[in-house]
Amino acid sequence: MNPFEYARPESEAEAVALLAGEGTTVLASGMDLMPLLQKSVVATSRVVDISRVDSMRGIDPVNGGVTIGVLSTLEDIAYSPLLTEYPSLKDVTEGIRAIQVQQNGTLGGDLCHLPNCWYFRSGYGLLGRDNGKSLPEIGDNRYHAIFGNSGPAKFVSASRFAPALIAWGAQVRITGPEPNAEKWLPLEQFYHTPKTDRQGVTVLEPGQLLTHVWLPPAELQVSATYEVLEMKGLDWPLASAAATLDLDDAGRVRKATIVLGHVAPTPWLSLSAADVLVGQPVTPQLAHAAGEAAVAEATPLSENAYKVRLAQTSVKRALLKATNQLEGGL
Amino acid sequence: MVDLKVEWKPRDENTVFNKPTERLDGIEKASGFAKYSTDFTGDGSLHARLLTSPHAHAKIKSIDVEPAKSVHGVRGVYVFPQRAPEGDTLYEINWEGEVIVAVAAETPAQAAQGVKAINIEYEVLEHFVDEADLEAAERMDRSIPGRRVSVDGDEDQLENLLKTDAPVHHQGRYGIHTITHCCLEPHGSTCSWNGDDKLDVELSTQNVSGTGGQFAGAPEIGIDAANVTVHCDYIGGGFGSKFAADEWGIACAILAKQTGKRVQLHLDRGTELKIAGTRPSAFADVTIAAYEDGTIAAWDSHHWGTNGIKGGTVSQVPYVFQPGHSRVRTTGLVTNTGPTRAWRAPNHPQACALTCTAIDDLAAKLEMDPLDLFMKNVGLATGSQSQNPVEVYTGEMEVAERLMDWKAKWKGRGQWDDNGWKRGLGMALHTWGGRAGGGSCTIKVHPDGTIETFAGTQDLGTGTRTCIAQVVAETFGVPLATVRVNIGSSKYPQSGASGGSTTIGGVSGPHRRAALDALGKIFDKVAAKYNVDATQLAAKDGMIVNGDAEVCSWQQAASLVGPMGLEVMGEGPKDDGLTADGAGGVQMVDLSVDPETGRVKINKYVAVQDIGTIVNHQLAKSQVLGAMIQCISYGLSEERIMDNASGRFINANLRDYKLPRLGDIGELVVEFYEPDSQYNKGVVGLGEPPVISGGAAISNAVANAIGVRVPTIPLTPKRILDALANA
Incomplete structure (x- = not known):
């Protein structure tokens, strides 16, 4: 680990001032940052510990929806009475089976989590390049992207909450770089596929900080997240899908938002899966068709064709789960 | 008297x-x-960190450690023998993670800073790390054909059986990947000197009595063996990888002498996985000839795999069952991968995984219950059980059948649909010495x-x-x-x-x-x-x-x-009957496979084990349970993944090197086969035998569940879905 300056602001304005300039890093609970610093995968001149910025905590009703401070822990989200109408979020917290992570990990840490790509974590940068070669392209890409991988980025987005939040139409608040500056944008626009190693996985610029997530009113919509986990315990999904459905009185889909996770460098919105659903009641056959539609345009790499099947299954099962039709041990 | x-x-x-x-x-x-070896620190102790090679194959053109010596807090720097160039002689690195320099400092962070300050110039060479790809190894001149050829019985007769004389033939390709020892307490020691010639080592070791001389005899230490004390009250896992002082242990002792301080040097997690021992991979093309009643007539197999740069591979097949006619030839692959060390029951899990899977496929071809086929061939069982292996295996299979309720449950391949899951049974047998x-x-x-x-x-x-x-x-x-x-x-x-x-x-x-x-x-x-x-x-x-x-x-x-x-x-030991050798066992697995995700759920896993006189049933059961969990691990998820592009052990961390979690274990049932003949036999070791046959049993159960053989262990979702897609 390289030496770095440590700062612990107590307000958002202080935090963004400290985050100005290149080479600064935000520390929330540090569950992922500490190992990255220890291995020098992330080099930083200043670590800004935001754990004392109390304005970034709390889960509150706002404008008919719910605002979640990004310092909320995964456990806060799991047990908040305000979020019971957003079951796709609880599906995610239940999938993170380690109590330590649930108690310490934060929503912001998840949304900004750097890729788990083993090339990135071995020091080859986000794009995994070595002497001009793309290691994920020619090497072992079993865990890499099956969508959005035509450019140099082959990793998959690590966030587990983003698919569910995007499926709910969540907006995020960004502050900085000027003190008290703020803007809101849809969460799907928060993510960015880098084209060079100097670009990040989000649109955050130096001096900017993600502070809050706002969920629109649930309004009787149903939702679910389905993650395919290789291990029945602490593990990262091989693929996931989140679905939020607006159903009419006859159970037909008025509107559907389907978002896949861990299959592309960003959370992956599937309009084609949604198209299959609209106007129809969700049946196992329709869920299967939506899954097929979701992966029709997949572009697997040399070693990850199996992830196409996993993505397809995730969509199908998220839809069945959202409509209480997921049965048996599956 | x-x-x-x-x-x-x-x-x-x-x-x-x-x-x-x-x-x-x-x-x-x-x-x-x-207290483990890492716990023996105190005021003034130094912490050492290693500089290891990021390259799988390279030569060291130059090493400059002077910048490390200037790092605040750094107290000692040690360059491992021969690494520094001597004239035109350059040290050749043959695997990623090979140790080059050790740095001791007042804090771990300072030691890491010291390591980072060292300048090394490498001449990077072409690497080869693909241990499964025999054809590529042959193409790249990385294979040693005919490393071993053994023929049992008359070879002409063998050929006849394989071609025409036996009516049933099965051919298949099988494999089991490399795993590491993955000791949760990494290799390492804490060394301190008492004067110039007395060395105390807190060593994480499975060889307390045998390592002192290794420290004393190291050329750069050179003290009397009597002046070394090795101490290890507790060890956090060894599995066969902690017999030696190891060059990093010697480095720790030398740094302690150099600095006059107590020094602690333990491998970090990545290095522990990369260099502190592996169980070698094994792959094989197998042909079995049999009669219609299931009696195995002949065995022919070609094996390959790697134990690293030496190019050795596993050859002890066919395992347990020895038909009168067999031929085995092996090809070693020379790879730029970390060295092997004895892993719990060296070579047996691989040999079992190559043999009992092929026999299970033969049973499927004959449309026989594999239990019947194993029983049919029990007369071919050999191994080191000193007391009547045929009788013992038969008895154990009967006990396991009862505990698993095998006969009531068993269905043909792909026939058992269980609420959306595909369910199956598998079994395998093992043998070990244990004297x-x-x-x-x-x-x-x-x-x-x-x-x-x-x-x-x-x-x-x-x-x-x-x-x-x-x-x-x-x-x-x-x-x-x-x-x-x-x-x-x-x-x-x-x-x-x-x-x-x-x-x-x-x-x-x-x-x-x-x-x-x-x-x-x-x-x-x-x-x-x-x-x-x-x-x-x-x-x-x-x-x-x-x-x-x-x-x-x-x-x-x-x-x-x-x-x-x-x-x-x-x-x-003495030949007075207190101890004996020869142990065997039968393992059966009932599992379910999610055909849409390739995930496997262990429902019930039965181990029946003979082990002579049992000193303590509770601890013996613990040994078996631990072994069964290791079988689930290497059977379903655990493997070293070598990346062809970078030459690196790319999953050398506990996120991607996947050990089972509690939810992956299922119901484990341990039964000791202990009629009076076993109690009267004498004490036999139990560490190895129960870890052997679980991988094959799991593979067989998955084949029974989904109707196709997943050829390579571990059976990850990727491999299961790929096998289903290719079926």
Whole structure:
């Protein structure tokens, strides 16, 4: 680990001032940052510990929806009475089976989590390049992207909450770089596929900080997240899908938002899966068709064709789960 | 002088021996009071970090360590032998993670800074790390064909059986990937010097008695072996990888001398996985010829795999079953991968995974229940079970069938739909030696009746302390608490390394012999004092008895040894029946596969094991349970992934090197096969045998569930979905 300056602001304005300039890093609970610093995968001149910025905590009703401070822990989200109408979020917290992570990990840490790509974590940068070669392209890409991988980025987005939040139409608040500056944008626009190693996985610029997530009113919509986990315990999904459905009185889909996770460098919105659903009641056959539609345009790499099947299954099962039709041990 | 017969008591006379007893040091381990080699630090201790090669294959053109010496807090720098260029001779690195320089500093962060400051210039060479791709290895001149060829029986007859004479033929390709030892306590030591010539090493080792000389004899240390003390009270996993001082251990001792400080050097997680030992991979093309009733007539196989740069591979097949005609040839692959070390039951899990899977596929081809086919061929069973393997395997298969309810459950391949899952059964057999290791011990009986034992052994998971205490307490007829067991120091009487399932026999034999020797001496004194016949005395329930008559208490008897106490030595192994060798077992697995995700769920996993005289059923069961969990691990998820592009062990971390979580284990059932013939056989080691056949049994159960063979272990979702897609 390289030496770095440590700062612990107590307000958002202080935090963004400290985050100005290149080479600064935000520390929330540090569950992922500490190992990255220890291995020098992330080099930083200043670590800004935001754990004392109390304005970034709390889960509150706002404008008919719910605002979640990004310092909320995964456990806060799991047990908040305000979020019971957003079951796709609880599906995610239940999938993170380690109590330590649930108690310490934060929503912001998840949304900004750097890729788990083993090339990135071995020091080859986000794009995994070595002497001009793309290691994920020619090497072992079993865990890499099956969508959005035509450019140099082959990793998959690590966030587990983003698919569910995007499926709910969540907006995020960004502050900085000027003190008290703020803007809101849809969460799907928060993510960015880098084209060079100097670009990040989000649109955050130096001096900017993600502070809050706002969920629109649930309004009787149903939702679910389905993650395919290789291990029945602490593990990262091989693929996931989140679905939020607006159903009419006859159970037909008025509107559907389907978002896949861990299959592309960003959370992956599937309009084609949604198209299959609209106007129809969700049946196992329709869920299967939506899954097929979701992966029709997949572009697997040399070693990850199996992830196409996993993505397809995730969509199908998220839809069945959202409509209480997921049965048996599956 | 009375000479007590050396034997175990009749089974029904035991009170603590051959009984389930809790681990005496369990509380220390579970509560954190137990001190491991990393715990021996203190004010002024230094922390060492290693610079290792990021390249799989390279030459070192230059090393400049001077910048490291200028880093604040750095106190010592050690360049490993031959790494620095000498004239035109450049050191050739052959795997990623190979150690180059060690840096000791006041804090771990400073040591890491020191490592980072070192400048090394490499000449990067072409690497080859694909251990499964025989054709690529041949193309790249990385194979050693015909490394071993063995033919059993007449080769012409073999050819005839394979071609025409036997009516049924099965051909298949099978494989099992490399795993590492993955010790949760990484390899390493804490070294300190007492003056210029006395070295104390807190070493994480499964070889307390055998490593001191390795430190003393290292050219850069060069002290008398008598001046080295190796100490290891507790070890957090070894699995066959911690027999040696290791070059990083020597480096730690040298840095301690260089700096005049206590130095701690343990491998970080990535390095631990990369260089501290692997179980080699094995792949094979197999042809079996059989008769229509399922009798195996002939076996022909070609094997390949790698143990790293040496290019060795596994060849002990066919495993357990030895048809009269077999031919095995091997091709070694020379790869730029970390070196192998003995992994729990070296070569057996691989040999079993290549043999019992092929036999299971033969059963499917014959549309037979594999249990029937294994039973049909039990007459071909060999192995090192010293007592009638045919009878024992048959008995064990019957017990396992009952526990699994196999016959009621079993269905043909792909026939068992279970609420959306595909369900299946699989089984496999294993064999192992497990004879007692060499060693000695001292037992001291104090005049107050307390007893101390001393042996330079270690507890690798056997429950060594508890088992020694049971043997000694049973012999003297006293409670376990009366016995104080001392192990873990090279200053105690030498005892063998814990490897190959040799420990339990290696300690129980000498301690029983010594205790009987001491008891005989005490009986003589009791006989003289109380005017009884020494040959009629017995020690039980804290008393010395003569038939039904109590002669004196144990304390009164012990007081007769005089103020200095009584000290006796025990040795082993001896051919007196206390220990034996030869163990086998049967494992059966009931699992479900999610055909849409490739995930596997273990429903029930049965292990039936013969193991001779069991010292402690509870600890023996623990050994088997641990082994079964390791089988689930290497059967379903655990593997070293070598990346062809970078040449690196790309999943060398505990996120991507996937060990099972609690939810992955399922119901585990352990049953010891222990008719009187087993109790009377003698003590046999248990560390290896139960870890052998689980991988094959899991693979067979998945094949039974989904209807196709997933050729390579571990059976990850990717491999299962790929196999289904290719079916």
